[in-house]
Amino acid sequence: MNILMIILVVSFHVEFTNSQHHPLDPLTPTEISQIQHIITNSYLSSLPNLTFHFVDLHEPDKTHVLQWLSSSHKQNQSFPHRQANVVIRGGGQTHEITIEMTTSSIASHHLYTGDGYPPNTFNEFLQAARLPFKSSRFNKLVLKRGLNVSEITCFPFTIGWFGESVTKRAVRLSCFYREGTTNVFSRPIEGLSILVDIESMKIQKLLDRGRRISIPGAEGTDFQTSGETPDHDPIHCEKNKKGFTIEGNNIKWKNWGFHVGFNARAGVIISTASVFDGGKNEWRRVMYRGHVSETFVPYMDPTSEWYYRTFLDVGEFGFGRSAVTLVPLMDCPRNAGYIDGYMAGGDGGPQKVSRAICIFERYDVDIAWRHTEVGIPGKVITNGETEVSLVVRMVATVGNYDYILDWEFKQSGSIKVKVGLTGVLEMKATRYTKADQIKAEIYGQLVASNRIGNNHDHFITYYLDLDIDGDDNSFVKSNLKVKKVKASPRKSYWNVVQETVKTEDEARVNIGVNASELLVVNPNKKTKLGNEVGYRLMTWQPAVSILADDDYPQIRASYSKYQVWVTAYNKSERWAAGFYADRSTGKDGLAVWGRRNRSIVNKDIVLWYTVGFHHHPCQEDFPVMATLSNGFELRPANFFERNPLLKT
Numbered sequence: 001m002n003i004l005m006i007i008l009v010v011s012f013h014v015e016f017t018n019s020q021h022h023p024l025d026p027l028t029p030t031e032i033s034q035i036q037h038i039i040t041n042s043y044l045s046s047l048p049n050l051t052f053h054f055v056d057l058h059e060p061d062k063t064h065v066l067q068w069l070s071s072s073h074k075q076n077q078s079f080p081h082r083q084a085n086v087v088i089r090g091g092g093q094t095h096e097i098t099i100e101m102t103t104s105s106i107a108s109h110h111l112y113t114g115d116g117y118p119p120n121t122f123n124e125f126l127q128a129a130r131l132p133f134k135s136s137r138f139n140k141l142v143l144k145r146g147l148n149v150s151e152i153t154c155f156p157f158t159i160g161w162f163g164e165s166v167t168k169r170a171v172r173l174s175c176f177y178r179e180g181t182t183n184v185f186s187r188p189i190e191g192l193s194i195l196v197d198i199e200s201m202k203i204q205k206l207l208d209r210g211r212r213i214s215i216p217g218a219e220g221t222d223f224q225t226s227g228e229t230p231d232h233d234p235i236h237c238e239k240n241k242k243g244f245t246i247e248g249n250n251i252k253w254k255n256w257g258f259h260v261g262f263n264a265r266a267g268v269i270i271s272t273a274s275v276f277d278g279g280k281n282e283w284r285r286v287m288y289r290g291h292v293s294e295t296f297v298p299y300m301d302p303t304s305e306w307y308y309r310t311f312l313d314v315g316e317f318g319f320g321r322s323a324v325t326l327v328p329l330m331d332c333p334r335n336a337g338y339i340d341g342y343m344a345g346g347d348g349g350p351q352k353v354s355r356a357i358c359i360f361e362r363y364d365v366d367i368a369w370r371h372t373e374v375g376i377p378g379k380v381i382t383n384g385e386t387e388v389s390l391v392v393r394m395v396a397t398v399g400n401y402d403y404i405l406d407w408e409f410k411q412s413g414s415i416k417v418k419v420g421l422t423g424v425l426e427m428k429a430t431r432y433t434k435a436d437q438i439k440a441e442i443y444g445q446l447v448a449s450n451r452i453g454n455n456h457d458h459f460i461t462y463y464l465d466l467d468i469d470g471d472d473n474s475f476v477k478s479n480l481k482v483k484k485v486k487a488s489p490r491k492s493y494w495n496v497v498q499e500t501v502k503t504e505d506e507a508r509v510n511i512g513v514n515a516s517e518l519l520v521v522n523p524n525k526k527t528k529l530g531n532e533v534g535y536r537l538m539t540w541q542p543a544v545s546i547l548a549d550d551d552y553p554q555i556r557a558s559y560s561k562y563q564v565w566v567t568a569y570n571k572s573e574r575w576a577a578g579f580y581a582d583r584s585t586g587k588d589g590l591a592v593w594g595r596r597n598r599s600i601v602n603k604d605i606v607l608w609y610t611v612g613f614h615h616h617p618c619q620e621d622f623p624v625m626a627t628l629s630n631g632f633e634l635r636p637a638n639f640f641e642r643n644p645l646l647k648t
């Protein structure tokens, strides 16, 4: 290393230390406490039953963020526009509050009077789940079934919306018998269903229908393996991990630089992702923000104990709130670095999820590129490289299911997004022990003796604010059109007819119906060859909701009829099923915004992609299912002058 290089390294490091304070940094525990203090010491403290339902960074304007980032290395000050959004419940109403962090003051306060509710607090879910045990009727019922009440767990499920003109905050409990197993979901007490009013915290209704169906046995249900306990050796936010650096929430690795955030709702959030273009010797913007926006999981059983199970996991529970502490060597490899997650609890105080996110290099697995040339007489020339990529991972465990969320950055310029589903099925107890006994319709498949794995979907919708080489982008469909020929031995071929999509209404796509490449391009930037620079959306197995349009869960998540939407950028349009997803009625959300039919040509636009699974469970999904993955890739298309893996 010569002197010049040392100077370069030092100046790079200084720039890096200052850019630690990114305008999109999640709220710190100190800031969360500050917000709690501001509210509980204001006039709002007189509200009866004050509870905090959502506390998050108020996303600053994109122009402010970008300006600050481009000049931050020259300044030495914190971001001046730091604000927070808070949703509280008090006196039976929903209040929306904006907090000005620098002056510790309430900047705005509105009463929300529209449909839907913020997610219940953890404490509300917990209190609801404990209610049955105080009910003499429940205790009697349980005794009558010959059960030991100390071995029962009740889980609170959100209840959706089924056309009611007035809704209440409520959950329904389903109960399970733990005796002899750690796999709580494997022993449902079928037919027992308890409706709880959250506001009064009282049992509204106790249904007991299925006494004839006994609880499935505990045998063979455990998922604990006798495998060795992993060596706990977390490397905490350490600088200069193998191949990458974590400075605050900023990650630098090879040709990528991006910011990793976290909130209670989305979980992991990737922001200001830029790729270094060695040919141009400059950082180029790719994605301003990307995160899971909503997850729709409707079950396909119309009976009274099941019909309401039509979950919007992100809006009703929160992926961040469901984030688990990652286990080194099980969830993430030895070379991983970790980031903790913080959010506010129901009392407004900070709560920590240790090791909520891990970041690691993935290598020695795939081939990045290769070629063997046999066309040169007397020689066989082989060259290539092994793939090395960087993965950002989080796991959200929402009740029975575990969602593994991966963002993988590749040196080729690709971002690969993967969702893995594992965990335990929601099962229905049945008298059947063999498939040939089944005469009546069931709503799934026998997955174990006395258990039906009920059919359901998972639709995980991603918010992808791509800013390819700048804010203003267009959405292009490269449609593959078949042409017939006469003056050739061939009778047909296909060629590409490009169509720049003009409005939101025309931007909805069902993947696979037409042969099209879908691209987000910057029409103001061209390669030296004259092609518009862009990124292509490449999807794995696509699936859309096939429920009837007038089915209530479908009305609430009507965006799930298309995998792809493109909308004009509006920073308050982020949650696909609307912000108030609990008991929502479909009046807010992606489908409503898309219907505005705004122009999306050469504008700041947002791409939405829904990863879908139709899940018809089978025996291998019991007692715990092997990870099932799906996802998509954002791949450069005429973004670089040539394959960026080949260093010049």
Ligand SMILES: *[C@@H]1O[C@H](CO)[C@@H](O)[C@H](O)[C@H]1NC(C)=O
Pocket: 076
């Ligand atoms: C910049 O900030 C650092 C850390 O807060 C401080 O130590 C330093 O004195 C500041 N420099 C200037 C020029 O204000």
Ligand SMILES: *[C@@H]1O[C@H](CO)[C@@H](O)[C@H](O)[C@H]1NC(C)=O
Pocket: 148, 149, 150, 151
């Ligand atoms: C009921 O379950 C509890 C907790 O597992 C146990 O301590 C108790 O002995 C059980 N009672 C009976 C009557 O089996």
Ligand SMILES: *[C@@H]1O[C@H](CO)[C@@H](O)[C@H](O)[C@H]1NC(C)=O
Pocket: 048, 049, 090, 091, 092, 199, 200, 201
């Ligand atoms: C406060 O909560 C209690 C119990 O959760 C409930 O009975 C009461 O009605 C609530 N008060 C108001 C004003 O909402």
Ligand SMILES: *[C@@H]1O[C@H](CO)[C@@H](O)[C@H](O)[C@H]1NC(C)=O
Pocket: 479, 508, 509, 510, 513, 514
């Ligand atoms: C298929 O392409 C045609 C012609 O471009 C278009 O009208 C139609 O909406 C497309 N269908 C889907 C499902 O995207």
Ligand SMILES: *[C@@H]1O[C@H](CO)[C@@H](O)[C@H](O)[C@H]1NC(C)=O
Pocket: 570, 571, 572, 573, 593
């Ligand atoms: C941005 O979105 C919000 C929520 O949908 C809407 O109320 C507002 O009018 C939008 N602003 C613009 C400029 O479209």
Ligand SMILES: *[C@@H]1O[C@H](CO)[C@@H](O)[C@H](O)[C@H]1NC(C)=O
Pocket: 502, 503, 505, 506, 597
């Ligand atoms: C959306 O706008 C385009 C262009 O103005 C128009 O052709 C189309 O009919 C509109 N769609 C709807 C549903 O209004």
Ligand SMILES: [Cu+2]
Pocket: 421, 456, 457, 458, 615
């Ligand atoms: Cu499933």
